[in-house]
Amino acid sequence: MKTVLITGFEPFGGDQLNPSQEIARQLNGRVIAGCRVIGRILPCEFGAANAALRRILRETDPALVIAVGQAGGRSDITPERVAINVDDARIADNAGAQPVDAPVVARGPTAYWSTLPIKAIVATLRAHEIPAAVSQTAGTFVCNHVFYSLMHALRARRGVRGGFIHVPFLPEQAKQGQPSLPQKVMIEAIALAVAVSVRTRRDRREAGGQIH
Amino acid sequence: MKTVLITGFEPFGGDQLNPSQEIARQLNGRVIAGCRVIGRILPCEFGAANAALRRILRETDPALVIAVGQAGGRSDITPERVAINVDDARIADNAGAQPVDAPVVARGPTAYWSTLPIKAIVATLRAHEIPAAVSQTAGTFVCNHVFYSLMHALRARRGVRGGFIHVPFLPEQAKQGQPSLPQKVMIEAIALAVAVSVRTRRDRREAGGQIH
Amino acid sequence: MKTVLITGFEPFGGDQLNPSQEIARQLNGRVIAGCRVIGRILPCEFGAANAALRRILRETDPALVIAVGQAGGRSDITPERVAINVDDARIADNAGAQPVDAPVVARGPTAYWSTLPIKAIVATLRAHEIPAAVSQTAGTFVCNHVFYSLMHALRARRGVRGGFIHVPFLPEQAKQGQPSLPQKVMIEAIALAVAVSVRTRRDRREAGGQIH
Amino acid sequence: MKTVLITGFEPFGGDQLNPSQEIARQLNGRVIAGCRVIGRILPCEFGAANAALRRILRETDPALVIAVGQAGGRSDITPERVAINVDDARIADNAGAQPVDAPVVARGPTAYWSTLPIKAIVATLRAHEIPAAVSQTAGTFVCNHVFYSLMHALRARRGVRGGFIHVPFLPEQAKQGQPSLPQKVMIEAIALAVAVSVRTRRDRREAGGQIH
Numbered sequence: 001m002k003t004v005l006i007t008g009f010e011p012f013g014g015d016q017l018n019p020s021q022e023i024a025r026q027l028n029g030r031v032i033a034g035c036r037v038i039g040r041i042l043p044c045e046f047g048a049a050n051a052a053l054r055r056i057l058r059e060t061d062p063a064l065v066i067a068v069g070q071a072g073g074r075s076d077i078t079p080e081r082v083a084i085n086v087d088d089a090r091i092a093d094n095a096g097a098q099p100v101d102a103p104v105v106a107r108g109p110t111a112y113w114s115t116l117p118i119k120a121i122v123a124t125l126r127a128h129e130i131p132a133a134v135s136q137t138a139g140t141f142v143c144n145h146v147f148y149s150l151m152h153a154l155r156a157r158r159g160v161r162g163g164f165i166h167v168p169f170l171p172e173q174a175k176q177g178q179p180s181l182p183q184k185v186m187i188e189a190i191a192l193a194v195a196v197s198v199r200t201r202r203d204r205r206e207a208g209g210q211i212h
Numbered sequence: 213m214k215t216v217l218i219t220g221f222e223p224f225g226g227d228q229l230n231p232s233q234e235i236a237r238q239l240n241g242r243v244i245a246g247c248r249v250i251g252r253i254l255p256c257e258f259g260a261a262n263a264a265l266r267r268i269l270r271e272t273d274p275a276l277v278i279a280v281g282q283a284g285g286r287s288d289i290t291p292e293r294v295a296i297n298v299d300d301a302r303i304a305d306n307a308g309a310q311p312v313d314a315p316v317v318a319r320g321p322t323a324y325w326s327t328l329p330i331k332a333i334v335a336t337l338r339a340h341e342i343p344a345a346v347s348q349t350a351g352t353f354v355c356n357h358v359f360y361s362l363m364h365a366l367r368a369r370r371g372v373r374g375g376f377i378h379v380p381f382l383p384e385q386a387k388q389g390q391p392s393l394p395q396k397v398m399i400e401a402i403a404l405a406v407a408v409s410v411r412t413r414r415d416r417r418e419a420g421g422q423i424h
Numbered sequence: 425m426k427t428v429l430i431t432g433f434e435p436f437g438g439d440q441l442n443p444s445q446e447i448a449r450q451l452n453g454r455v456i457a458g459c460r461v462i463g464r465i466l467p468c469e470f471g472a473a474n475a476a477l478r479r480i481l482r483e484t485d486p487a488l489v490i491a492v493g494q495a496g497g498r499s500d501i502t503p504e505r506v507a508i509n510v511d512d513a514r515i516a517d518n519a520g521a522q523p524v525d526a527p528v529v530a531r532g533p534t535a536y537w538s539t540l541p542i543k544a545i546v547a548t549l550r551a552h553e554i555p556a557a558v559s560q561t562a563g564t565f566v567c568n569h570v571f572y573s574l575m576h577a578l579r580a581r582r583g584v585r586g587g588f589i590h591v592p593f594l595p596e597q598a599k600q601g602q603p604s605l606p607q608k609v610m611i612e613a614i615a616l617a618v619a620v621s622v623r624t625r626r627d628r629r630e631a632g633g634q635i636h
Numbered sequence: 637m638k639t640v641l642i643t644g645f646e647p648f649g650g651d652q653l654n655p656s657q658e659i660a661r662q663l664n665g666r667v668i669a670g671c672r673v674i675g676r677i678l679p680c681e682f683g684a685a686n687a688a689l690r691r692i693l694r695e696t697d698p699a700l701v702i703a704v705g706q707a708g709g710r711s712d713i714t715p716e717r718v719a720i721n722v723d724d725a726r727i728a729d730n731a732g733a734q735p736v737d738a739p740v741v742a743r744g745p746t747a748y749w750s751t752l753p754i755k756a757i758v759a760t761l762r763a764h765e766i767p768a769a770v771s772q773t774a775g776t777f778v779c780n781h782v783f784y785s786l787m788h789a790l791r792a793r794r795g796v797r798g799g800f801i802h803v804p805f806l807p808e809q810a811k812q813g814q815p816s817l818p819q820k821v822m823i824e825a826i827a828l829a830v831a832v833s834v835r836t837r838r839d840r841r842e843a844g845g846q847i848h
Contacts, residue, residue, distance in 0.1 A: 284636075294535065301631060302634060313629055322535040322537060324534060331525075349636075351633065355636055415525075419512060419513060419524050420525075421524075422561070424497075
């Protein structure tokens with residue numbers, strides 16, 4: 001049976017919760033689309049997250065990887081299109097580091113595309129009445145750092161696909177007027193994303209961009 | 213058995229859907245907290261909505277009334293605090309009318325408070341992981357028109373409580389970046405609101421205001 | 425020469441700045457539309473702000489009053505339509521008080537309308553390329569408290585008109601993605617609002633409402 | 637005297653206005669930081685915009701290029717960090733084309749960094765009280781198409797720097813609640829950006845990223 005790796009993050013930025021952590025915990029051990037899901041938690045630290053990810057890739061040898069992170073303030077489940085080779089931290093990470101305009105990987109390419117079927121994931125979530133949209137930026141904090149590191153690491157793993165999906169705040173995290181989704185809806189969303197990704201080798205061709 | 217009236221609206225503003233319509237339909241006939249729910253649809257028209265509401269009040273003689281409407285762009289289920297005595301339409305209603313700065317009820321008071329336990333409703337929805345917040349304005353379109361008309365009509369119905377709850381867009385209605393919720397979450401939310409309202413005679417005293 | 429009173433607020437909520445404070449300072453002493461402007465700063469405290477306002481009204485005997493406050497997160501200069509009779513504080517005021525669901529004025533009416541020509545103010549600001557819109561809620565914090573107190577006090581001052589205008593954050597206050605305006609644009613906006621208000625006895629009748 | 641090229645766009649998406657067009661017109665012919673500014677308007681069309689840009693580069697042989705475009709809904713003047721090699725159009729361009737997931741340049745690299753001093757531009761605008769922030773995505777429509785095409789073309793022009801700056805809506809374009817800035821503030825902003833870019837060979841190192 002093939003393995004799908006789902007990673008979540010520990011809470012950061014002073015928060016006590018991170019919905020991506022619970023997603024990885026809840027999906028750990030499930031069988032989806034004939035694959036066994038392994039869920040793991042990454043530290044929210046530049047460098048250490050990357051190192052942990054590479055160790056987990058060696059240990060679990062997955063056929064597919066979906067890294068999940070929290071995007072507080074977004075209203076949709078957002079598969080990311082592209083990872084960029086820069087760390088530029090607006091706040092300190094959980095180890096106190098705050099890199100500015102440093103590369104994720106020295107001499108790495110400027111950017112990597114996700115190899116998940118991001119349009120098919122969005123279409124499937126919407127068909128299940130779950131708010132979803134493609135995102136054109138994963139930011140420049142630890143989420144993008146892990147996303148870029150993942151795609152860089154997968155170059156050496158032939159045929160292994162991967163990418164990153166951001167999820168909104170939980171209702172208890174949202175401040176006045178900020179959007180949020182129930183945890184159970186997010187878990188359902190990532191389970192659906194796993195199933196779609198396993199089954200879809202060639203992504204759908206339908207508009208998912210943004211004007212700006 | 214006491215009766216609870218839930219009203220929804222037909223679609224407006226060029227939309228084909230209105231989640232409040234489906235809420236009224238789906239809850240019609242249910243028994244919640246020992247009360248029979250009657251769900252009805254109002255036209256999205258100034259005047260006609262008010263007339264339909266008063267006729268339905270006479271026919272159904274409810275002990276409690278929750279009018280529900282769509283607030284596209286909001287992220288939370290929002291019980292409204294106050295109805296104001298003005299119609300000021302940014303777009304035409306479904307009959308083509310667009311009143312500007314006209315009173316809902318000539319010589320009526322400037323505003324009416326909701327008599328629903330709005331803080332208890334918000335607390336209950338959040339305890340069920342549903343995004344919810346008190347709103348300080350129901351706008352100046354047909355929703356506020358119905359809310360004000362309802363509270364004006366209830367002055368003559370001793371002991372009957374009522375108010376208005378706005379719901380977000382459905383995922384298929386939301387444009388780029390706009391928040392939304394699944395229909396089933398909204399139906400669950402209004403069912404919970406009915407149960408809380410029936411059981412809570414005196415609202416909780418906890419902060420639910422806004423800075424501005 | 426008639427007097428126009430402009431009030432601003434001291435900073436609150438942990439901020440070091442409040443653009444309304446600088447507006448009141450900069451306009452103090454100016455002559456606009458044949459009237460002398462008096463600018464005063466109010467404490468951001470429930471009760472004390474109200475008391476200070478009534479004392480200033482006695483001292484200055486203005487023909488027109490525009491209270492100004494900060495609405496962090498809004499993008500427009502927003503003349504407020506209606507003040508409601510409730511204090512419901514999401515955060516503590518500058519004296520540490522945090523009233524919940526208390527009336528501003530015991531046994532006062534539910535709400536008061538602004539008596540400023542709010543539509544004419546918006547039209548004039550837009551003609552000067554300044555972002556502006558009517559607002560249907562002044563919140564439930566000290567801004568609404570002062571607005572309601574002002575309109576209640578003006579009932580005893582025949583022919584004196586008044587109201588409240590909210591202004592956005594300054595660029596140095598705005599957090600990631602929040603809108604803001606330069607201080608000089610805000611000062612120009614309130615000076616224009618004074619001129620329009622002095623000259624306009626009967627407001628324009630054009631749409632300025634909101635769907636919700 | 638060295639030449640700085642500023643490009644703007646014609647209106648698109650059914651709009652009658654585009655603030656970037658007026659910026660290019662108003663700055664055309666000005667001398668800033670010892671350089672002559674040439675302002676030109678690009679069609680809002682995939683392919684044709686790229687062709688026009690390359691022709692203008694040959695004709696004007698600039699030392700620095702700042703392409704400007706409209707980002708309706710943003711509140712800040714936003715220098716873009718990175719251009720990505722994809723066209724994915726949510727709406728049709730002005731010639732009716734709507735490419736989906738097509739490369740801007742076949743076999744081009746995934747992304748190019750801006751070579752403008754984007755952090756120094758943001759710092760300077762803020763020092764002038766103009767709302768500004770670095771943006772991590774220029775979208776996937778004609779703006780990103782021109783940005784990517786520009787950076788690809790500049791590879792063959794040794795020492796010529798360039799990049800893209802998005803500007804908000806004008807007040808007359810903004811719909812309910814959308815942020816905007818006066819045209820004159822935007823023109824001042826781009827003039828400042830030219831001056832800073834001419835004078836700054838090595839960008840400041842200060843945080844300008846986003847969490848997501």
